[in-house]
Structure formats: C-alpha cells, structure tokens
Amino acid sequence: xxxxxxxxxxxxxxxxxxxxxxxxxxxxxxxxxxxxxxxxxxxxxxxxxxxxxxxxxxxxxxxxxxxxxxxxxxxxxxxxxxxxxxxxxxxxxxxxxxxxxxxxxxxxxxxxxxxxxxxxxxxxxxxxxxxxxxxxxxxxxxxxxxxxxxxxxxxxxxxxxxxxxxx
Amino acid sequence: xxxxxxxxxxxxxxxxxxxxxxxxxxxxxxxxxxxxxxxxxxxxxxxxxxxxxxxxxxxxxxxxxxxxxxxxxxxxxxxxxxxxxxxxxxxxxxxxxxxxxxxxxxxxxxxxxxxxxxxxxxxxxxxxxxxxxxxxxxxxxxxxxxxxxxxxxxxxxxxxxxxxxxxxxxxxxxxxxxxxxxxxxxxxxxxxxxxxxxxxxxxxxxxxxxxxxxxxxxxxxxxxxxxxxxxxxxxxxxxxxxxxxxxxxxxxxxxxxxxxxxxxxxxxxxxxxxxxxxxxxxxxxxxxxxxxxxxxxxxxxxxxxxxxxxxxxxxxxxxxxxxxxxxxxxxxxxxxxxxxxxxxxxxxxxxxxxxxxxxxxxxxxxxxxxxxxxxxxxxxxxxxxxxxxxxxxxxxxxxxxxxxxxxxxxxxxxxxxxxxxxxxxxxxxxxxxxxxxxxxxxxxxxxxxxxxxxxxxxxxxxxxxxxxxxxxxxxxxxxxxxxxxxxxxxxxxxxxxxxxxxxxxxxxxxxxxxxxxxxxxxxxxxxxxxxxxxxxxxxxxxxxxxxxxxxxxxxxxxxxxxxxxxxxxxxxxxxxxxxxxxxx
Ligand SMILES: Cc1ncc(C[n+]2csc(CCOP(=O)(O)OP(=O)(O)O)c2C)c(N)n1
Ligand SMILES: [Mg+2]
Numbered sequence: 099x100x101x102x103x104x105x106x107x108x109x110x111x112x113x114x115x116x117x118x119x120x121x122x123x124x125x126x127x128x129x130x131x132x133x134x135x136x137x138x139x140x141x142x143x144x145x146x147x148x149x150x151x152x153x154x155x156x157x158x159x160x161x162x163x164x165x166x167x168x169x170x171x172x173x174x175x176x177x178x179x180x181x182x183x184x185x186x187x188x189x190x191x192x193x194x195x196x197x198x199x200x201x202x203x204x205x206x207x208x209x210x211x212x213x214x215x216x217x218x219x220x221x222x223x224x225x226x227x228x229x230x231x232x233x234x235x236x237x238x239x240x241x242x243x244x245x246x247x248x249x250x251x252x253x254x255x256x257x258x259x260x261x262x263x264x265x
Numbered sequence: 266x267x268x269x270x271x272x273x274x275x276x277x278x279x280x281x282x283x284x285x286x287x288x289x290x291x292x293x294x295x296x297x298x299x300x301x302x303x304x305x306x307x308x309x310x311x312x313x314x315x316x317x318x319x320x321x322x323x324x325x326x327x328x329x330x331x332x333x334x335x336x337x338x339x340x341x342x343x344x345x346x347x348x349x350x351x352x353x354x355x356x357x358x359x360x361x362x363x364x365x366x367x368x369x370x371x372x373x374x375x376x377x378x379x380x381x382x383x384x385x386x387x388x389x390x391x392x393x394x395x396x397x398x399x400x401x402x403x404x405x406x407x408x409x410x411x412x413x414x415x416x417x418x419x420x421x422x423x424x425x426x427x428x429x430x431x432x433x434x435x436x437x438x439x440x441x442x443x444x445x446x447x448x449x450x451x452x453x454x455x456x457x458x459x460x461x462x463x464x465x466x467x468x469x470x471x472x473x474x475x476x477x478x479x480x481x482x483x484x485x486x487x488x489x490x491x492x493x494x495x496x497x498x499x500x501x502x503x504x505x506x507x508x509x510x511x512x513x514x515x516x517x518x519x520x521x522x523x524x525x526x527x528x529x530x531x532x533x534x535x536x537x538x539x540x541x542x543x544x545x546x547x548x549x550x551x552x553x554x555x556x557x558x559x560x561x562x563x564x565x566x567x568x569x570x571x572x573x574x575x576x577x578x579x580x581x582x583x584x585x586x587x588x589x590x591x592x593x594x595x596x597x598x599x600x601x602x603x604x605x606x607x608x609x610x611x612x613x614x615x616x617x618x619x620x621x622x623x624x625x626x627x628x629x630x631x632x633x634x635x636x637x638x639x640x641x642x643x644x645x646x647x648x649x650x651x652x653x654x655x656x657x658x659x660x661x662x663x664x665x666x667x668x669x670x671x672x673x674x675x676x677x678x679x680x681x682x683x684x685x686x687x688x689x690x691x692x693x694x695x696x697x698x699x700x701x702x703x704x705x706x707x708x709x710x711x712x713x714x715x716x717x718x719x720x721x722x723x724x725x726x727x728x729x730x731x732x733x734x735x736x737x738x739x740x741x742x743x744x745x746x747x748x749x750x751x752x753x754x755x756x757x758x759x760x761x762x763x764x765x766x767x768x769x770x771x772x773x774x775x776x777x778x779x780x781x782x783x784x785x786x787x788x789x790x791x792x793x794x795x796x797x798x799x800x801x802x803x804x805x806x807x808x809x810x811x812x813x814x815x816x817x818x819x820x821x822x823x824x825x826x827x828x829x830x831x832x833x834x835x836x837x838x839x840x841x842x843x844x845x846x847x848x849x
Binding site for chain 2: 108109112113116117120121124157158161162164165166167168169170263
C-alpha cells in the first residue's frame with residue numbers, strides 16, 4: 099500500500115462530491131482523507147484527497163477522475179508538498195495534570211481554545227505525523243472528543259496548479 | 266442567433282430538432298407530460314410509443330448501433346426513469362451514444378419523497394458518461410446541446426438529462442445556438458506523432474503480429490482505414506464480440522472472434538503472438554481469460570480514445586490516445602515509409618496460423634434428439650439474408666452462435682449486448698435498428714428466455730409498421746446457464762428449464778403469442794422447413810414475423826475457455842484440446 103496526495107480542480111456543480119467520492123468507491127480505491135473548498139478562481143473548487151493504493155493503479159485513479167466531465171485537472175503532489183491537518187481535541191484535565199497538558203501544547207505549538215475546570219479544547223495544525231505524535235502524548239490524560247479536517251496540501255514554490263486554467 | 270419565447274417543454278423539442286434528432290423512443294407520464302404536448306406537433310421528430318421504458322432504451326441503442334448516430338429515449342420520473350436503468354447501463358458498457366431524457370417532479374418537491382420521485386441522476390451516476398439535473402428552463406438549450414456533444418464525441422456513451430416539471434412549464438427567452446462550456450471535457454483525437462512512429466517501428470520489427478480489433482473500430486467508423494492498414498501489414502486479424510464486422514469475415518486475414526467462445530486460431534493466435542496491435546479493444550476478461558497468462562510473449566501497441574483503457578488491464582509498450590479514424594491513417598502512412606517497396610515477411614507466422622485454421626474450423630454436431638441444430642438454423646439465416654442485413658442478438662448460447670456462424674462483412678450489421686450481457690436486448694434493439702435503417706432486413710435472433718423479457722415491443726413494431734423478423738432459437742431452456750450446469754455442476758439443472766419446447770408444457774406458445782401481437786408466427790421443427798420459413802419471413806413486410814425454431818437443448822457452444830483459466834486451456838470441443846504445432 100502506498101499513499102498519494104491528489105489535488106483535483108473541479109467545476110463547482112451540484113453533486114460533484116458524490117461523483118468523485120462514488121468513483122473512488124466503485125473502482126475500489128480507498129480514500130484516507132478528503133477536503134473540499136473553493137479555490138482562488140470563481141466557480142472552481144479544489145479537492146484534496148489522500149488515497150491508498152497498491153503500487154501501479156494510481157494511474158487508473160487519476161485517469162478515471164480525469165474522465166469526469168466536471169473535473170478540470172488532477173495533479174499528484176509530490177511527498178515534499180506542504181501538507182496540513184487541522185484538529186480539535188478535547189482532553190480531560192484536572193489541577194494535577196493541567197500544567198503537563200499545557201506544556202505539551204507549547205512544545206507542539208498547538209493552541210488552547212477553551213478551558214473549563216475538567217477539560218480543555220486544543221487546536222493543532224501540522225502534518226499528519228506531527229498530529230499523530232501529539233495525540234499519543236495526550237492519550238494518557240484521556241481524550242474525550244476529537245475532530246479532524248482532511249489533509250490540505252499545496253505544492254511548494256511559485257507555481258500553481260491553476261496556471262493555464264482560464265479565470 | 267434566434268430568440269423566441271418558449272416553454273421549457275417546447276425548448277426541449279426545439280433543441281432536439283435543431284440538433285438533428287429525428288426519432289425518440291419513449292412513454293409518457295405525469296412529470297414529462299408538458300414535453301409530450303409540443304412533441305405532438307413536431308414535424309421533424311417521430312416519436313415511437315413503446316410498451317416498456319427498457320424497450321425505449323434498447324431501441325435507442327439499436328438505432329444508434331445500426332446507424333452510428335445518437336439514440337434518444339424519453340421517460341417520466343420515478344418508475345419510468347428506473348425502467349431505463351438497464352438500458353443505460355448496457356449503453357455504458359458498450360459505449361453507445363445514448364441520450365436519455367427523464368421528467369422529474371417539481372423542483373420544490375425534490376427531496377420530499379413526492380409521488381413518483383426518484384433520484385435518477387444519483388441512481389445512474391455510475392452508469393452514465395455524464396448527467397444533468399435541470400431546474401431552470403433557461404438552461405435547457407445549453408444542457409441538451411452539451412448532453413448530445415458528450416454522448417457522441419470522444420468515447421461515446423449514455424448521458425442522462427433529468428428535467429423538473431416546473432422547468433418544462435416555465436416560459437423563457439429561447440436563444441439558439443447556446444453557449445456550451447465544458448472546460449473539463451477535451452477528448453484527445455489526434456495522436457502523438459512520436460508514438461505513432463514508435464508503433465510503426467514496433468510493428469515493422471514484429472515477426473508474429475496480430476490485430477486485436479475491438480468495438481472501438483465500429484464506434485469510430487474506422488473499418489475502411491483498418492482494412493488498408495491490415496492489408497499493408499498482412500498480419501492476422503481477430504475481431505472481438507463487439508467488433509464482428511469491423512473487418513470482413515470473408516477476408517483471408519480474418520481468424521474470427523477471440524475469447525471465451527472464440528475460434529481456436531483467434532485464441533491461440535493471440536496467445537502466441539509477439540505483438541498485439543490493439544485497436545479500440547479493452548482486454549475484457551471474456552477475451553483474455555486469466556489476464557496474467559494472456560499473450561505472455563507479446564508486446565502491446567494500444568490505441569484507444571479513452572486514456573483510462575490504456576494500461577488498465579495490460580501494460581502498453583506503445584500507448585496511443587486518439588480517434589482510430591485519425592490514428593490508423595497516420596500509422597499506415599508511417600508504416601509505408603518504413604516498408605518502402607518491401608512487404609512484411611510473415612511466412613512462418615502464417616504457416617502456423619494456417620495449420621490452426623485448417624485443423625480447427627468452427628463446426629458443430631447434429632443433435633442426437635432429432636431436434637433442429639441451432640447452429641445450422643442461425644447459419645442459414647445469415648446465408649439467406651446476406652451481409653447487408655442487420656442481426657441483433659439476445660444473450661446466451663444463441664448470441665455466441667450468431668457471432669460465430671453468421672458471416673459479417675460490414676460494421677454496424679451485428680448488434681449485441683457485449684459488456685453487460687443484457688437479456689432482453691434483442692427485440693427492442695432490432696426495432697430501433699429497423700427504424701434507423703428501414704431499407705435493411707433486420708433480424709432479432711433471440712433465445713426463448715431473452716424473448717420473454719422484452720417481447721412486448723413486438724406490439725410497438727406491429728402498430729408502427731416496423732417489420733422486424735424474430736428468430737427464437739427455442740431450446741426450452743436458459744441454455745447458456747444450462748451449458749455451465751452440464752459442464753461444471755454435474756448436470757444438475759437447477760432452474761433452467763423454461764418449458765417452451767414442443768414436448769413440454771409449451772407455455773407460452775410463441776406462435777400464438779405472435780398472432781396475438783399482430784405478427785406472423787411460424788413454427789419450424791424439421792430441417793427441410795428451415796429455408797422456406799426464413800424466406801417467408803424475409804418476404805413478409807406487412808407485419809413483423811416470429812419464427813419459433815424448435816432446437817435441441819443439448820447443443821453446446823464450442824470452442825470454450827472456462828471462466829478464469831488461461832486461454833492456453835481452450836477446448837475445441839468437450840475434452841478436446843487443440844494441438845499447437847510447437848507442442849507436437
Ligand atoms: C437480465 C439477465 N438475467 C440473467 C442473465 C444470465 N444469463 C445469461 S445467458 C442466460 C440464458 C439465456 O437464455 P435464452 O435466452 O433462452 O438463451 P440460450 O442461452 O438458451 O440461447 C441467462 C439466464 C443475463 N445475462 N441477463
Ligand atoms: Mg434458450
């Protein structure tokens with residue numbers, strides 16, 4: 099199994115997400131993470147998908163996605179691309195553990211968003227491995243709740259995937 | 266540019282007229298009623314009222330496959346739309362240019378489980394090339410134009426347009442031509458010059474090349490171009506189930522059909538080849554058998570208009586994306602440069618192939634039960650009808666025999682459900698073909714099982730003066746399934762007896778049924794009656810004809826490669842494997 103990050107530029111049409119997600123499912127490709135939002139061009143959205151495939155068939159995924167009429171472009175980002183997860187984590191705390199949790203927050207450059215006597219909500223942004231390491235640190239204190247965005251990714255340098263796409 | 270106030274419904278009909286649509290197969294209902302009203306006044310469009318929407322879908326497919334033009338079907342919302350699903354899936358598998366228009370409940374009612382509401386766009390998403398939901402009449406001209414463009418260009422396929430009832434009733438300024446913007450749709454038709462050169466090089470160096478020709482040749486209308494290329498190279502040609510007729514059967518280079526029920530020369534020719542010149546074919550599992558052991562020593566040149574087909578099943582050494590009608594002439598030109606005045610020496614390769622052609626011709630035994638031989642019946646239909654006729658088969662043994670024992674000399678003469686294997690395809694597809702090509706003789710060659718799925722369209726044929734001929738190859742059973750039970754399930758015939766034979770319950774009596782439908786019904790039980798019945802059918806054009814051929818149920822389709830095994834295991838007949846020279 100290998101992981102690939104795909105950036106998909108699509109026309110903002112009703113049912114678009116169903117078309118893309120449905121295609122992954124029916125062709126037997128596993129979506130690990132999915133993030134959708136508007137792009138800098140009006141009428142176009144950008145989907146970031148992390149997909150796990152066995153060796154060769156990634157080309158099949160991109161070709162099949164490209165066949166969708168509303169898809170403008172599919173790009174596989176290289177592993178060096180900027181990749182960010184965004185998480186909210188609610189951790190159990192009490193007087194004894196609070197300072198240790200806050201220390202971890204500082205260490206990981208996370209942020210505390212909400213504090214009550216027996217819990218805190220922490221926000222963290224980072225690549226997948228940093229977020230995973232952070233969760234491991236927090237686990238012993240008791241994670242009550244956790245939400246996570248899909249991975250957002252963008253190629254480094256000044257080039258953009260929307261170049262040559264008419265605005 | 267023209268501008269006029271129309272209702273959405275009028276705009277649907279007007280757009281279709283302006284796009285050159287002359288025939289629609291359909292059946293009305295509440296949500297599409299507004300559109301049926303202006304349809305009544307159209308002077309350019311003939312609407313044919315079917316008896317079941319699946320029939321409309323297959324008829325539109327038959328119309329498209331026989332003529333190479335777009336087929337159009339029309340249905341109401343909910344069950345009307347879902348009745349189209351099988352035909353849409355069929356068109357998707359076989360790349361048939363099909364436009365399906367469905368009515369939808371009013372836009373305010375969508376999502377409320379309204380009467381006859383079904384999310385047909387959602388239901389058909391995996392089986393359409395694209396689909397649209399229209400809730401505003403202003404979008405109709407653009408959407409219909411885009412749908413026709415998408416269905417008929419690139420790799421053809423079905424497109425669904427679902428239009429709400431309120432959009433059909435809405436008045437708006439109809440502007441023509443509309444602006445069609447599809448920034449994500451740019452089919453590549455012109456091949457990459459370097460790749461064409463590389464393909465030509467590879468072909469010129471091959472000592473055992475073979476043309477693996479698929480249905481893409483038929484859809485691209487590239488049969489003439491193929492003939493020139495094939496004759497230049499002089500290599501053997503195999504035509505898949507979808508490509509029968511894409512290369513003349515009478516041509517000495519044609520080895521016949523490859524695959525599960527292919528000829529021995531075609532199957533082994535592919536297996537032993539060193540280069541598959543793959544044109545508009547997709548390495549379907551019914552052709553390759555176990556894909557890992559398919560043509561193990563062959564390099565692959567793969568030409569297809571759909572980039573996703575290239576490398577999907579088999580690695581392509583030279584991939585070429587493009588329209589076969591453009592690619593083949595370029596390839597021919599390149600090869601002419603390379604060959605110069607020389608011809609490609611394939612003497613050894615041909616002597617091996619000729620050995621197979623000589624020793625393993627298609628054949629069949631006379632049945633032991635005294636009933637008709639289904640193969641002989643089908644062969645005679647082909648011989649007496651000639652190559653200008655059209656043959657639409659159902660799915661099963663009779664389909665394979667029709668692919669094997671009728672000689673096809675031109676593309677679009679052979680219609681069948683290849684990818685989906687849809688029982689019930691034949692009668693409505695033949696009806697659609699006859700509407701598209703009224704001057705041609707059109708046969709439906711159907712099984713007693715398949716026929717019972719869609720024979721209601723004979724009513725449509727009889728009433729609308731569409732005189733098709735139906736040959737029921739009546740073996741009183743779901744024959745193909747029964748054959749598998751014979752071979753792989755110890756002759757335990759679970760639920761494959763149909764009781765339609767003369768020595769069984771004979772329910773239904775197909776001759777009486779034909780009569781009830783306003784058709785001429787003929788029963789043939791004796792060999793000496795075969796020709797006369799076929800001739801009478803060919804001569805009868807004041808109504809459709811149904812011939813009930815009572816054939817042996819024990820006849821089997823040979824050769825055969827069992828599912829999932831290597832094509833090396835092809836059986837010429839039961840327990841008879843062909844001997845390949847190299848192994849002697
Ligand atoms: C809609 C549908 N249901 C089931 C099948 C499975 N199937 C394939 S061939 C066949 C038998 C067809 O019987 P008949 O039309 O009598 O043709 P025969 O094989 O006897 O020539 C069946 C049931 C199918 N292909 N399509
Ligand atoms: Mg049968």
